[in-house]
Amino acid sequence: MLIVTPKTCAGYTMKRPFSVSPDSPGFGFSFGGFRLEADGTLYRGDAIVHLPPKELAALRLLLTHAGQVVTPQQLTQELWGEVHVTPDSIPKCLSSLRARLEPEQCIQTVYKRGYRFSSEVHRYGEIEAEALPRLAIMPFATGYTVPDYLGMAVAEETLAQLAGARNPVASLLARDSVFTMARRGLTAQELGKALKADFVLTGTLRALSSHFRLRVEMIRVADGTELWVEDMLVALTQLAGIESELVRRLTGRLTSSELSVPAPVPEADNSPQRTEAYEILLRARYEWQTLQRHQMQDGLQHLSQAADLDPSLVAARIEIANACVTQALFGYMTPALAAERVHQVAKSISGNLHRQAEAMLPTLGWVKFHIDRDLPAACEAFSLSDHLTHDPWITRSRVQFALSRHRFNEALDLLREALHLDPYSPWLHARLAWSLHLAGQATESVEQIRHTLSLFPDDDSVMIYGAILLTYNGDVTAGMELAHHLVQHSPYLDLGPAIHAYTLACAGRKDEARTILERLQWLSRERYVLRSFTPATHVALGDMDAALAELRAVNELRCPWFFQMLADPRLKPLHGLPEYAKLQATLVDMETTVALEPEMADPDDLRQLAGNFHR
Numbered sequence: 001m002l003i004v005t006p007k008t009c010a011g012y013t014m015k016r017p018f019s020v021s022p023d024s025p026g027f028g029f030s031f032g033g034f035r036l037e038a039d040g041t042l043y044r045g046d047a048i049v050h051l052p053p054k055e056l057a058a059l060r061l062l063l064t065h066a067g068q069v070v071t072p073q074q075l076t077q078e079l080w081g082e083v084h085v086t087p088d089s090i091p092k093c094l095s096s097l098r099a100r101l102e103p104e105q106c107i108q109t110v111y112k113r114g115y116r117f118s119s120e121v122h123r124y125g126e127i128e129a130e131a132l133p134r135l136a137i138m139p140f141a142t143g144y145t146v147p148d149y150l151g152m153a154v155a156e157e158t159l160a161q162l163a164g165a166r167n168p169v170a171s172l173l174a175r176d177s178v179f180t181m182a183r184r185g186l187t188a189q190e191l192g193k194a195l196k197a198d199f200v201l202t203g204t205l206r207a208l209s210s211h212f213r214l215r216v217e218m219i220r221v222a223d224g225t226e227l228w229v230e231d232m233l234v235a236l237t238q239l240a241g242i243e244s245e246l247v248r249r250l251t252g253r254l255t256s257s258e259l260s261v262p263a264p265v266p267e268a269d270n271s272p273q274r275t276e277a278y279e280i281l282l283r284a285r286y287e288w289q290t291l292q293r294h295q296m297q298d299g300l301q302h303l304s305q306a307a308d309l310d311p312s313l314v315a316a317r318i319e320i321a322n323a324c325v326t327q328a329l330f331g332y333m334t335p336a337l338a339a340e341r342v343h344q345v346a347k348s349i350s351g352n353l354h355r356q357a358e359a360m361l362p363t364l365g366w367v368k369f370h371i372d373r374d375l376p377a378a379c380e381a382f383s384l385s386d387h388l389t390h391d392p393w394i395t396r397s398r399v400q401f402a403l404s405r406h407r408f409n410e411a412l413d414l415l416r417e418a419l420h421l422d423p424y425s426p427w428l429h430a431r432l433a434w435s436l437h438l439a440g441q442a443t444e445s446v447e448q449i450r451h452t453l454s455l456f457p458d459d460d461s462v463m464i465y466g467a468i469l470l471t472y473n474g475d476v477t478a479g480m481e482l483a484h485h486l487v488q489h490s491p492y493l494d495l496g497p498a499i500h501a502y503t504l505a506c507a508g509r510k511d512e513a514r515t516i517l518e519r520l521q522w523l524s525r526e527r528y529v530l531r532s533f534t535p536a537t538h539v540a541l542g543d544m545d546a547a548l549a550e551l552r553a554v555n556e557l558r559c560p561w562f563f564q565m566l567a568d569p570r571l572k573p574l575h576g577l578p579e580y581a582k583l584q585a586t587l588v589d590m591e592t593t594v595a596l597e598p599e600m601a602d603p604d605d606l607r608q609l610a611g612n613f614h615r
Contacts (some may be wrong), residue, residue: 028123029063029121029123030121030122031063031104031106031117031121031122032101032104032106032119033045033104034049034101034104036059036060036063040056042059042100049100049101051097051100052096054079054093055093055097055100057078057079058075058078058093058094058097059097061078062107062115062116062117063117063121065117066119066121067116067117067118068116069110069113069114069115069116069386069417070114070115070116070117071113071114071386071387072090072114072115073386073387074114074387075090075093075094075114075115076089076090079093094107094109104119105118110410110413111407111410112379112382112383112386113386113410114386132168132169132170132171133170133171133198133199133254134170134171134173134195134196134197134198134199135171135173135197135198135199135200135201136173136178136191136192136195136197136199136200136201137155137158137159137162137172137173137178137200137201138155138178138179138182138188138191138200138201139151139152139155139178139179139182140152140154140155140202140203140204140205141202141203141204141205142204142205142206143204143206143207144206144207145207146205146206146207147283148286149282149283149285149286149287150205150282150283151204151205152179152286153282153283154205154242154243154246154282156175156285157243157282158201158247158250159172159175161243161244162247162250165247169250169251170199170254173195173197174390174421174422174423174425175422176392176424176426176427176428177195177422177424177425178191178195178424180424180425180456181194181195181424188200188202188217188219188221188224189219189221189224192219193221194424195423195424197221198220198221198222199218199219199220199221199227200218200219200221201216201217201218201219201250202216202217202219203215203216203217207236208233210236211233211234211235211236212233212234212235212239213232213233214232214234214242215229215230215231215232216229216230216232216246217229218253228253230246230249230253232245232246232249237275238275239275239278239279239282240274240275240278240279273309273310274310274313276309277305277306277307277309277310277313277316278306278310278313280302280303280305280309281302281306281313281315281316283299284299284300284301284302284303284305284306284316284319285299285319286299287299287302288300288303288319288323288326291326291330292490292492293330293492293493294492296323296326296327296330296332297327297332299323300320300323300324300327303316303319303320303323304320307320307348311348314356317348317349317357317360318345318357318359320341320342320345321342321345321346321360321363322363322393324337324338324341324342325338325363325366325367325397325560328560329400329560329561330495330530331494331528331529331530334528334557335370335371335557335558335559335560336371336557338367338371339367339371339372339558342363342364342367343367345360346360346364358384358385358388359385359388359391359393359394361381361382361384361385361388362381362382362385362388362393362394362397362398362401363393363397365377365378365379365380365381365385365397365401366378366397366400366401366560368381369401369404369405369590370400370558370560370562371558371560373586373590375590375591375593375594376593376594378401382397382401390417390418390421390422392422395414395415395428396427396431398414399411399414399415399431399435400560400564402414403434403435403438403563403564404560404562404563404564404587405563405591406438406563406567406587408435408438408439409439411435412432412435412436412439415428415432415435416432419432424455426452426455426456426459426461426462427459427461429448429451429452429456429462430456430459430461430462430464430465430466431461431465432448432452433445433446433448433449433452433465433466433469434465434469436448437465437468437469437472437568437569438564438567438568438569440569442473442569445473446469446470446473446475449462449465449466449469449470452465452466453482460486460490460493463482463483463485463486463489464486464495464496464499466478466479467482467483467486467499467502468499468502468533468536468570470482471483471502471503471506472506472569472570476506476507479503479506480500480503480504480507482503483496483499483500483502483503484500486499486500494520494523494529494530497516497519497520498516498517498530498531498534498537499533500516501514501517501520501534501537502533502536502537502540502570504516505537505540505541506540510541513537513540513541514541517534517537517538520534530559530561531550531553531554531557532554532559532560532561532562532565533565534550535550535554535565535571536565536568536570536571538550539570539571539574540570544573544574544577547571547574548577548579548583551574551580551583552579552583555583555586563587566584566587
């Protein structure tokens with residue numbers, strides 16, 4: 001049955017999201033040369049195409065979520081419910097459905113994730129369901145004596161609680177895009193128009209003598225009208241409850257139906273110790289996400305403190321895992337130590353990790369692959385978390401996993417899908433350019449990085465990839481300028497000097513490049529130095545033996561960039577050398593362990609991998 005319950009909010013007509021069962025009347029779909037009527041009859045032109053019930057149910061589900069990935073678990077639940085079926089039931093059903101839809105090629109297999117209906121779909125019928133209003137939540141401004149991070153933290157927690165609600169009241173715009181646009185100083189209406197939002201929530205957090213005061217305003221983007229204002233007071237010792245109160249009021253404003261929203265600190269256990277742990281978590285999250293060495297390390301210490309104060313605060317443990325992996329990627333922590341901390345966190349979470357902290361599964365899968373070199377376990381972790389929607393840290397892990405396995409089309413699909421939801425995320429744009437580079441699409445890579453630099457000229461990740469890609473593709477002057485600016489902007493980032501040395505080597509300033517490499521070599525005797533990006537500099541200097549020696553060291557240290565470096569076009573002069581072939585065999589051997597498992601087998605995997613190595 002199609003369920004539509006109209007609600008109004010200051011002139012905006014809203015309707016609850018529709019729900020569909022396979023045999024429900026009410027509306028139909030048209031796609032390509034086909035038409036699926038509300039009663040389940042499928043037409044090709046004027047001819048009826050007979051569909052078995054399971055295939056009809058699968059088609060309806062795919063059409064309802066056209067353009068999105070539908071996992072095998074979702075299909076199994078929709079078609080068979082709790083009945084146990086064999087692993088090949090879904091592939092057989094989809095194969096038969098595809099045969100009935102020929103010649104249309106509309107059902108795309110997304111490797112290891114599920115299926116996507118890729119053709120354009122139009123829905124029609126007696127009753128149309130309008131989309132939920134698109135809501136952007138800006139980071140809240142902070143008054144005197146209130147730390148800046150609290151305004152961002154309260155906005156983030158509000159987003160998280162609204163996103164976790166069982167009955168959504170709004171379509172929430174991605175945090176990265178909203179916060180990035182807000183940092184540019186846009187007004188609420190300007191930001192809303194840029195992101196095509198219907199409403200924008202903005203506000204200010206102030207500290208009084210004994211209370212926090214949060215004042216929020218809902219702005220209608222179409223005309224800039226302030227629709228309503230909410231004022232909230234909470235005791236200074238009970239900041240942890242302010243997001244739940246805000247969500248409750250937002251829900252009441254947007255719809256009269258009640259939501260079940262999890263509070264970050266249970267009311268019955270709102271002890272001073274737990275309140276302190278929660279406030280430390282908010283500060284630590286801000287610190288480690290700055291991506292600056294010392295602040296990230298401080299943030300990690302504070303996260304550990306929050307987890308020790310409140311062992312039930314699972315969010316702190318997930319943040320620890322994400323922070324450790326990010327520090328390993330930036331070279332602020334050895335891969336071995338990052339893996340050890342992530343495994344400790346996973347063991348410290350009581351019960352089934354899939355149930356208690358599923359958002360940590362992609363991070364754990366990342367560690368299993370890059371550092372433990374256990375590909376079957378990594379595949380299992382990513383498979384269990386396939387249903388999780390876009391989140392910066394979840395998508396990062398998925399993309400890194402795909403790139404490191406040289407599944408470039410899969411990585412590109414992930415990034416483009418995420419950018420559709422999060423169009424102003426600097427790292428998504430930068431990583432798309434890098435993925436195109438690894439895939440051998442040089443022209444597209446340069447176009448993407450130039451576009452990204454025009455949007456986010458001062459972002460560290462954008463400068464990292466920009467310096468590499470522009471230099472490699474002939475614009476050495478621009479690459480050197482970016483690398484120099486990166487070194488000045490983030491002096492504690494080892495990637496900066498390594499990339500600067502590469503640009504200098506490509507510019508013919510080889511003595512200067514060697515001086516930087518020697519400095520990094522001496523520094524590595526005192527502490528861990530990320531060396532993944534130096535082999536390309538040695539290649540540019542013409543020293544193949546040194547490049548291979550660096551790659552060997554990177555492999556031995558289990559550096560998370562190692563497998564991507566094997567696909568880096570900058571290292572093509574090493575292809576064909578026996579020692580380089582041995583390094584390539586590391587990944588081939590890992591893939592073989594997966595190909596030998598029937599449920600993970602794909603006959604094209606190893607051939608595709610070999611083709612990538614010999615492009």
